[in-house]
Amino acid sequence: MTLQALPHSRVPGSRDAPTLRWGIMGPGWIAERFTESIQAHTGQVIAAVGSRSVNRSKAFAEAYNVPAAYGSYEELAVAPDIDIVYVCTPHTGHHAAAVLAIDAGKHVLIEKPIGLNADQARDIAARAGAAGVFAAEAMWTFFLPKFDVIRQILEAGTLGSITTVVAEYGEHFDPSHRIFDPQLAGGPLLDLGTYPLALVTEVLGSPHKLHAIGQPHESGVNAQLSAVMQFDGGAQAVVNTHLHNFTPTAATIVGSKATLTIEGYFTMPGAFEVRFPDGTRLRYDEPAGGHFEGLHFEAAAVARAVAGGSTEASQRTLAASIGTLEAADEIRRQLGVVFPGESGVPGISARP
Known part of the structure; x- marks a missing residue:
């Protein structure tokens, strides 16, 4: 028997998600799109940004009204004013940046790919599991x-x-x-x-x-x-x-x-x-x-998962x-x- 109608989306409104304080690790193009999307469509807070260049961090912070700017990934990872780190460094830095955040007890959302290879992904999963923190790949689709x-x-x-x-x-x-x-x-x-x-x-x-x-x-x-x-x-x-x-x-x-x-x-x-x-x-x-219209869905889903005690995104x-x-x-x-x-x-x- 042919289906008569498609199911409806069960995705809730992004603005209704619990609020997390986000730290941006790597203020590049995707960080800009992510920040624009969640500031426009959610109640999530971009609380800090970190870069290997403090000038880049300060420029990003000024452009997007972010209260704290750090001149290293290490400083951002241990910052007390954030709940979760969004890792959006170049691909070659995803694993090391995620490890910094996890070792500091922070939840992590890591831009795709989560690592350069499966071994790096397995290591991130193992470390996050041992630390009891949330970890997921930002495969926004x-x-x-x-x-x-x-x-x-x-x-x-x-x-x-x-x-x-x-x-x-x-x-x-x-x-x-x-x-x-x-x-x-x-x-x-x-x-x-x-x-x-x-x-x-x-x-x-x-x-x-x-x-x-x-x-x-x-x-x-x-x-x-x-x-x-x-x-x-x-x-x-x-x-x-x-x-x-x-x-x-x-x-x-x-x-x-x-x-x-x-x-x-x-x-x-x-x-x-x-x-x-x-x-x-x-x-x-x-x-x-595009990204502006869609990236907020992953941020809201992650916030709901973290608030609900989950350590992964379904x-x-x-x-x-x-x-x-x-x-x-x-x-x-x-x-x-x-x-x-x-x-x-x-x-x-x-x-x-």
């Missing part, structure tokens, strides 16, 4: 209202048995962008590819077969990669990501009973459609938007973050991509 509806559709079995997931994300960058810097773990995988890869592993779990192909960039980073995966039960997935130019950034989840297509950007607020073999189409509509568990990085590690192992500080990439036990 999974906190959006539309993904709560998608989650309900999947849990209800509306699509039937999932057979295929296809997702892609390509974008154009100025040559000066850090994505072209090998010393900053550049290349599209951690910046863009983490979104389609996370969607695949959220829906299907860990692959037991994975085959990746890549294309190098003259800067020394990976320019493009594609991966084909197979999962227990026979389901397959295909992902592509690159830094050449913009793509639709769409995603499709195919099941035995229906197909769910998420319009681009699938990572952001927007619409999706469920199509059944008899021609019935059910559409979920919400205004398309929308993006630490196990899920580790699983995505395990797949990313295997992709890099096959392509020979090693990030700063790594002696090698172990990868998952993919069977040929």
Whole structure:
């Protein structure tokens, strides 16, 4: 029997969430978008900002009316006036920054990726567990209202048995962008590819077969990669990501009973459609938007979790973050991509 209507989002209003005092670790572009979003849409408080440059911290604090500015990550981590640290340093600094905060007894929300590799993610999870503090990856997409509806559709079995997931994300960058810097773990995988890869592993779990192909960039980073995966039960997935130019950034989840297509950007607020073999189409509509319209949902969800005594976010568990990085590690192992500080990439036990 064809579904007659889609479920409604269960995501509460962001302004109703309990208030936490946030410390920003790394005042860059995403920190600006995060601050703008939560100041506009929530009651959360940005209480402090920390940077390796006190001048950068002070400039950020002045621009966003933040009361405290620190000239090091260490100072921010031990600051008494914050409850939680939002880690948004460059990728190569996520693990060390998170450890600083956790060791200081602070809760942490860590920008994606939670670490450079699965070992770093496991270490963060273990340290947070031992300290009894909240820790989560800021994979903001999974906190959006539309993904709560998608989650309900999947849990209800509306699509039937999932057979295929296809997702892609390509974008154009100025040559000066850090994505072209090998010393900053550049290349599209951690910046863009983490979104389609996370969607695949959220829906299907860990692959037991994975085959990746890549294309190098003259800067020394990976320019493009594609991966084909197979999962227990026979389901397959295909992902592509690159830094050449913009793509639709769409995603499709195919099941035995229906197909769910998420319009681009699938990572952001927007619409999706469920199509059944008899021609019935059910559409979920919400205004398309960017980071300003969407980042506040993850902040509010984290505040609710912390206030409720949870040490993880149900929308993006630490196990899920580790699983995505395990797949990313295997992709890099096959392509020979090693990030700063790594002696090698172990990868998952993919069977040929």
